Structure formats: structure tokens, C-alpha cells
Amino acid sequence: MKFKKLLATGATVTLSALALAACGSKDAGSDSQTLNWTDSAEIPTMDLSKATDATSFNQLNNVMEGLYRLGKDNKIEPGIAKSTKVSDDGLTYTFKLRKDAKWSNGDPVTAKDFVYSWQRTVDPKTGSQYVSLFDGIKNASEIADGKKPVSELGVKATDDHTLVVTLDKKIPYFKLLMGFPLFFPQNQKVVEQYGSKYGTASKYMVYDGPFKQTGWTGSNLNWKLQKNNNYWDKKSVKLNTINYQVNKSPNTSYNLYQSNKLDASPLSNEQAKQLKGKKGYLERVGASTFMLAFNTEKPDFANADVRRGISMAINRKEFANNVLGGGTVPADTITSKGLVKVGNKDYTAGVAGNKFAQFNKAEAKKYLDKGLKELGKDSLEFTILSDDTDNAKKSTEFLQSQIQTAFGNKVKVKTQNVPFKTRLSRQASGDFEVSIYGWGADFADPISFLDLFTSDNAQNLAKWKNEDYNKLIAASKTEADTNKRFKDLQDAETILLNEDGLSPLYYQVTPWVVNEKVKGIVYNSAGANYNFKDTYIAK
Template sequence: MKNLNKLMAASATLAIAGLALTGCGSKSSSSSVKQVLNWNEASELPTMDLSTATDTISFDMLNNSMEGLLRVGKDSKVEPGIAKSYKVSKDGLKYTFNLRKNAKWSNGDAVTAQDFVYSWRRTVDPKTGSQYAYLFDGIKNVDDVLAGKKPTSALGIKADGKYKLTVTLSKKLPYFKLLMGFPSFFPQNQKAVEKYGKKYGTAAKYMVYDGPFKMTGWTGSNLKWSLVKNTNYWDKKHVKLDKINFMVNKSTTTSYNLYQSKKLDQTILSTEQAKQLSNDSAYTVIKEARTNYLEFNQMKKEFQNKKIRQAISYAINRKELATKIMGAGTLPSKGIVSSGLAKRNGVDFADAAKTTAGVSYDKAKAAQLFKEGLKELGQSSLSFTLLGDDTDTAKKITAYLQSQLESNLPGLTVNVSNVPFKTRLSRSENGQFDVVASAWSADFSDPISFLDLFTSDNSYNNGKWSNAQYDKLVTASKTTDAGNRSARWNDMVKASKILSNEQGVVPLFQLNTPSLLRTNVKGVIHNTAGVSYNWKEAYLSK
């Protein structure tokens, strides 16, 4: 998900939180309660164009205002969406989806197979410049389409009439059904895209929706908007909320005050607030399949130096960062892949791929490597700017990193630039940074969702780190070894170790976010991987 560039990530922001709740309850339990939920967001909403969305907040909004062939429910269970049924060929390379005939867009148009064909072609069209186009890897002819060698019409998706859709793969994809519940694969209304042109997805009014809710009140730059029940949604009888109001508060002090005054039903908490409120009945800690990390701009000569990269990594006390700065169960990173995401034979991937290099704290080694790195560069000192978000939490993280690095690496000066989330994403994507505090949330429960990011040609590899052996292993895990679970696992473990040993990036911590959610808010689905929130069947009880 989520970059958290998906932002991060989409997997991507530094302090997004919520609550995994089960049990939808009966209508009678909520019929006398005003069904309006007031939700806090830590950062602004960048876009509603699913072809260009990259971050957690955009994907949360798209996941609840749009719907794909399938829908991802509790515990990442795949459920029917616009497709009422599907079948898979014996060789696993062809999926045939039967679409429901009562699905409509918010403008009254029928949702058809052609809407999916149009959407997928638009996303993989090189002219669109979608950073998430790489997720279409495995769809027939996608590589040639992305390279401009074949037209988008060659993509392995075909509409057989209005309500039958066939997808052809070039290789087996173990996570294909999960992808069908991810916003990048949702349909788009061609009429709306062409009508709004460059304005499409830039404000609530420049969109049409086929999901449980539709958006109102978002101008493209404001910090308040709403999702209201979509009366054209095919399954509207199971949508209990009339409205969800979103309010951006980058200060946890502000959001907590609004929560206390009952203007918010949910708020994230700072480490200090979490300590004080841990016994509150509304307190919870949200676990995320998300890694926060530092990314170097390796177009700059100082960060092409491996010893400089390693010195920066060894100078950071991740345990202290996780426990004292973040708190609430946040874990020091063992590598780029988050703990608990995937297991094989009872062994967690993060443990299988762990190395002493890449994530250890060693002040003496850090100082020595930095000294050696500077000598190789022919310099006596180094200065760089650390780019990060402007939320309260992000500022604490960058301030801590600045202090650690300057204290442990003599001759280093770190300037900090905290900017709005949307700005940080843009600068990262355009290579306008020295070192950036990034984050990534897994798009689905598989290590490849992290490892894919750092291949040489991945659009999310903003730092441009490159390693031929790493690329070879990741490619093998998705091609020649895709059908061999053991070989595929070993490929990914080896790749992760290379990333750590070469210090391609600096993994920091796995975010677990403390928050408050009123105890009468029920039925919110939160998944650690993929899109974070599903409010389709959420409601407020008495």
C-alpha cells in the first residue's frame, strides 16, 4: 500500500492510525444513533486519480469510494466486489470474471467490463506515468506496453460483452486475487476521465464513484472532506454510515482536544499521550506491515559511497528510536520487510533475512566508516539535508535522527526540512532530496511488496540504488521460481540480505501507532497489509 510513499505505500505517511474491529451488529442496535463518523487524518489527501495515487490516504479514500472486481475484507479475506463470480483456468493463467449487472457509477452509468479495460490500459500507458504500473507485472504483454513496444490494447485484459471480463497472465501470480482488491486495479469511467481532463481526480467534483461512498467537500487542497453514502452502490443495504467526515490535524495535541470535545471519534496519539491514556477503554495500538526507512539520493557522489551509507546506518540507535521516540510497541527494523508479514515453515521472513549489517547500532564502527568514507571522497566533512513530513511525529523522528547523526559522526552536519506530505512525495519522486525519511506499507501479504521497490527500474526506487544480483534474485522470484515456493522464498531472503549488506536504504522501525477510537464505533476493518481501512459496514452503536 502503500507508499507510505504509498506512502507511503503505499504502502506511506508517518502517523496514520485506526482500529481493527469485528462484529457488524444488527441494524436495530444503531438505528437510533446518528450514523456520522468523524475521523482524523495526519496528512492531506494528494489525489483521487487511481492511476497516479501512491499513498495510504489516497488509497483509503479510493478503497471506500470505489470498488474493483474483488473486495478485501477482514484479515485480507477476498470477497466478491463488482465481480459476482470468477473462474480460473487449469494452468492458472486465465481468469474469467462475471460482473454483476446492477453495479452503477454515482452518475447512473452502468459499471461494465470495458470500464476495467479502460482503467488498466490508462494506468499502464507510459504517457500516464503511473508509479504503480509495476504491480501489473505478470499481466500478459505489460512489459512491452510499458516499454512502448506494444499498444495498450495488447494488455492481457479483454471485455467479452458488457459483463464478462477475461484477464490473461504471462506467469502465475500467487497474490493475483489480492491485487484485484487493490485500488490500482479498480475500474474508471472513461466518460468522466475525458470530461474532466487534467482536473480528473484533483477534487471531489471531478470524479465519479462506484463504491460504498462518494466524496464531497474536497477541493484538492483543503484539509476537510467527507465520504457520503452512495445511493447507486449495488450493495448499499450493507452500508450503515450516512457520512464520514475527515479532518486533517498534523498536531496530536489538536486532534486529541477535538476528540475530547467530541468533534472527532478517532485520533492518533503521541508517545507521551499514549503513556497517559493507555488505560482508556478507547485506547488501542494499531499494528502495521510498514517499514519507515531512510533513502539516499545516489545520484549524489557522497551517497554512492557505501561506507558513508553504512556509517549513517550504524550511527542510529533504532531501539531507542522505536521505544522512546515512537513507543506503543513500535519495533526496531530487522530489515526492509516488516515482521509478521509472511512465514514459511514457521519462520518469519524478517528473521530469515536478518543480518547484523544494515540495522545495527555501533557508534565506534559508524565513526570509523564515516572517516574512511570521507577520505575516499577527498573530503574532511559532509553536510546534507534530511527531508521529512511536517507532522508532529515526523518532526520528532527527524529531530532525533539529526541529533544521533551529528553526535556520532564527527564532521557531519544535518539540516532538516519538514514539509507537507504532498510536497515530500513530489520531491522524493523527482529526486529533489539528499536523504529522505520514507515509509512503505505492504500492498499485500508477501515480501515481494517491499523488495520490488528497490530493483533498478522500479518507479519507487527514488534513490536510484542499483545492484545486478539483487535485480536477478527479485526477477527469479517472480518468473522462473514463481511456482516453487521454497526457491522463491530463498530468492527473496537472499535479495533482502543484499539490500541490508549494501545499505541500499536504512530501515528504521516498524510502526505500531497508538490511537483512541470511541467504543461505540463498530465494524471498522483494518488490515496490516494492502489498503488500511474498509468502512463499508462500519456503524455507530448506542
């Protein structure tokens, strides 16, 4: 999923010894089971058919529920489905739904809600950018291409509490998908009642998860999640309220943490250095990679050698260690390290072609000069687009300095930092030259990264195209032999890296400080990251 920010980038703050000693001693909300939480970006949408980003999916993961929930370590836990039967050929899943599941307005959650939701998402009229995740469900690709009606999607409600899903081919990660918010149900009556307003504010929604959202107007920076008393497993939900507030500066959020107004805060590089090893300090490792997306529809960046030159001008080690900090790791692949193993080795060990993610000024100049000559130019000017957080601004400034220092007068780099929602919109419409682009895996498989860059994927923001790449990704989706499947994925990623279709920058590790009285947070590196169902404030 698209990431909203560069959480770990270094804004500088001086911490006193008293401040260091105070970390982890907060008791905000301990009497009322209230969690005070922070985010660094506004919510773009609560319409699960249209969501693409971490902020939206983390909200949806706590106010909605699908067939399964993802528990600790990406383990499947019961959700609306109380049992699952799989056919011998692995192509038909029959889910029996619990009869006590309700929406927050009292309506029952039925199999028809899943059918409606999935059909709505794959319908071309909806414009979902995530429809590719339905690939493999019978007729999904043809429907998304407008070649078949939504009624032919391989999902049927044989009665109110029985959902039957038919696949075109086996999907190795199918159950993990069912725990991702894109596959959650939607209440047709509510969607049609609110029309274009659906998902644009708390009041234009209905919820079937542990919490319900209140107070979000569509653009404000404060809202609440409150316990949903109609939730089927409400007895397991201990928190009464989660107070959210958006803080775009780690300094601001940390100050609020220090004054008992927040129970957690992401940290800047300098803060992390001073707080590491103290009570409440932790590092969230994300199955996510940040990269530079070059808009290949712009003539300058359609040239692979220009892209290669810019990539090699960036010292990723310095970026990770001195600007980002918090354990951040320089990236030389698009798929994040640690996501999955092939045999006893990390998948990324079998990916070649990472030469252009290595810092080498001399080689960078050679490739840029070659690219400019091919373009018939002697200089280059472009703008790097990113978010308007303090952290993102420091990242764009670092990249600007690195590139201009490497190439001198041949390259002029500008920076533009805009609100998260605006950045997403501009990327989707192609209104950028170069942009910082973060992607977190939706499930623990390299295809969650690599499918993005096929020619017709709506998330292929760079509009990079390669037919050999497309063929290898397509083959990986039908290959029954696991080793051969991973080899296809590794070969495809090698092509992407050799052409520098996108330039990997770093694998995200975000330093946080969390009140030690907050217990039971489930954090997963892949998919929607936060699950607060079992969270509570210890006395």
C-alpha cells in the same frame, strides 16, 4: 504504498485524571450514523492510476470498488465480480460481473471500465509510478516500456459483464491484487470529460463504491464521504456520512476527540503511555517499514560506506521506545516482520545482512571515515527531508541529534519538513539528499517491498542499483517452488541490507483511541488499511 506520516512519534501532552476517564465515552454522530474521522495529511490525488500513498488509497478504497473487496484479515470478499473461473494452467481468469453495479452518476459499471482503467494505468503517457504491480499480466511490462500498444494488454471485455484476464505467468498473489485500488475500474466518459482535472477534486470524479466523496477541493483539509445510493450493496452500508478533517498534530486531534468532535485520534508517545489499557485504546500494527532513503545520485551517498556509517550511528531502540512509543518496533529488515511465514518461521528470520541496522558508534565512525577517504573529503553536510507534522519534525530532530553526536564536527545535518504532497513530489523528482521514507505492503508478500528497489522501478527513490539483486527479484516472480522463491527474496534482501541501499528504522505500530460506539471498522495491515463499508455507530 508510500506512507504519509510518522503517526506515533511523541509530542508531549499532560492528561488529567478526568481526561483519562473520559476516553471512549464519545457519542459523536450516534443519532445520524455519522463518523467523525481524522487524517494527518492532505489528499495528494484521487486518480487511482497516479496514486502512490496511504491517504489516497484509503480514500479510494471506500469510494471505489474493484472485482473484490478486502475484508477482515485480508480475506477476499465479493465486489463487482460475482463469480471467478480460473483455467487449469492458472493463466486465465474469467470474471462474471454483477449487472446491478452502477457509478454514482447512474452509468452501469461494465467490463469495459476495467479494461480502460488498466490500459490507462500501464500506458507510459499516464506516468503511473505503480505500473510494476501489473507485471505478470500479459504484455504489461512491454507496454509500460513503450514496446507494445496498450490494446495488447491481457485484459478483454468479451461482453458488458464478462472480463477475461490473461497472464504471462502465474501470480501467487493475483486475487489479493484485485482487491487493491490500483486495479479498480474507471469511467472512461468521466475521465475524458474532465481531462487534466480528473481526480484533482471531488467534483471531478465519479464513484462505484459504498461512499462518494464531496467537498474536497484538491488542497483543503476537510471533506466528506457520503453514502452512495447507487452502490449495488447499499443495504449493507450503515453510515450516512464520514466527516474527514486533517490534523497534523496528535495534540490537536486528541483535543477534538475529547470535545466530542472526533470519534478517533492517533496518539503521541506520551499520550499512549497514559492511555494504554484505558477504554478505547488500541494499537494498529501496520505491515509497514520506515527507513532512511539515501539519494545515490548524489555523489556523497553513492558511497556505500557513508550510508553504512550513518545507519550505524542511529540508536533504533531509543528511537522506537522513547520517541515513537506505542509499541513501535526497531527495524533491521526492509520487509516488515509478521507479513508472511516460511514454514513455521517468519520470513525475516531467513534474511541476513542486518549488521548495519545495529547501533555501534565505533563502527559507524570507521565506515564514515572510510567513505570520506574514498570521496577525498574530511566532512559531510546534508539535509534530512520529511513531512511537516509535529511527529515528523520530532523524528528528524532525533535523527539529526543522533548523527551529529556520533560524528561531531565531521558531519553537519540540517532538517527540512514540508507538506506531505510536497515531500512526495520532491522524492519522486530526486530533489532530496536523505529522506524518511515509509512503505506499507500492498498485499501480504515480501515482493510488495522488495520489487521497489529494482533498478527500473519508479518507486526506487534512492536510485540504488544492483544487478544481482535485480536477477533474484526477477527469478522470484517466476519461481514455482514456494521455498525456492522465498530463498531468492531473502538473498535479495540480504544484498540490499549489506549495501545499505536503504536503512530500515522501525516497523510501524500506531497507538489510537477510538470511540467504543464505533463498530465494524475493518483494518488490514497490508494494502489499503481502512474499509468502512460495514462500520456503524452503536446506539
